[in-house]
Amino acid sequence: LRINTFLQSWNAYRNNKQIPELKELLDTAQKYNLRIEGIAFSREIVRKMPIWYHAEADQRIRTMNHTLASKCLKTKHIVRTVGNAEVIAKALLEEEHEAQNNCGCQKCTHLRQSVQCVHPHGCMTQAMKLLDTLPPKWDPRSEFPEDYQKKPLNDGEDWKAFDGRVTTGGELADIFRIFADKNITPTNELPKLKPDTNVNGRHLVINEIVVATDGSCKNDGNDNTRAGAGIYVEKEHPLNRSVKLPLYLGQSKQIGELTAVKVAAELADQ
Template structure:
């Protein structure tokens, strides 16, 4: 439970977890002393290391040993864009290793100290300023946003800082890049039908907060991939997109008996979003004929929403 509480990022995070963060950040080996203390946010979200040997504070060692014992790591098919933006940008756990070379430039120091860039969302917002039609891509640009950065944040080179923020974002793989086309952009919640029916939800996006990106009991022999699955439903190039062929069927266990149980099925193709199987509600007569009728009705509704 300690590990779960420690990883519960958000306003309800226990105070002791904040102290643990500070202690992890304070006690680092010599190899990590060049990591700015102000951006040592969390050892499970970033690539810098704290002591994990016998010199570690006992309670913190229990925490890290538990994580190692039960195979804790970040894992998932896809994550909400809002969660992706909460990830620390500095020493991002899933970024290309070249992100480490971007941490100590003059522009990065300005991002940390004057722009207070801490997470992916901060860097993305600053990088997006490059797309402003009023911006001239020059350090002496006098557009409204550059003027704001010079006046209020005392940034001497807004253009350079925007470009550095873009470089940071560009080290992120597709799964962790908020600019990517994510499954949440095209996968939709299944339509609700009859109250007693359960429709399979094929969405793959992990919802929630940063706490929900972690998994236990992972397989150390399997390396998670950071590419995104393309789950868009596309018709074959030679298909008539105005028509669709649907196979329907109904079946019934103990057909004709008092304890009969009927079901309906729809099949369009492998992994097609319209594929369905459903049990008939008890208020409908339990027979294979009714199963076939229900399957046909459901197919018509799904094909013409």
């Protein structure tokens, strides 16, 4: 069940036996470091990933291809994706399900009749074992940032709401980045962005503040261009800042604007 070499952990031929157009495609992808990258992905995307040879799964998934249950999952249950496996594994959580292949629960009966599976419990268990090889970022059973990150407020008349959501949505094609940095290995941990509102059993109120930010640039285009960033809350407020941009950041109004937003977000978080 090799569907896509970029989504799975098998390698396509790279030698001259490969179809020239495909070889060129694979070589280009490697040369410019095409890879899956994103802070978090939507559950919809995570579910669309092929489960067999899943590229981000623990290596042990590669040894789980040829068991009796895996063969049944492939040929009878037609399991292809993470989402397919999730649906089958879910039946294990049903209250009326019993942990044996002659279980007479609704789901097991259905599997026996609809796909002629003779060991539904074994297949459900195997589907769960497959899911258990997925790191949190790729496991649809995890709590994802999309579960708790809210859509930002609507823009005001003279201000724009910052959208802090980190989830990549859309199609599987949208999870790829090209010209990725070879020196950085993407992490498969989920970012912990959930605000901690429950400290020692007490409910914390999250305070909101309104901050004005701006970037500035003097002598734009000259050798002695100097850029800065400003943050203003209200008169004499301790978070007010004026920032001189360090030279290594580059000197432009745009970099000043971005720096102001970054510093304001960091200060407001403390």
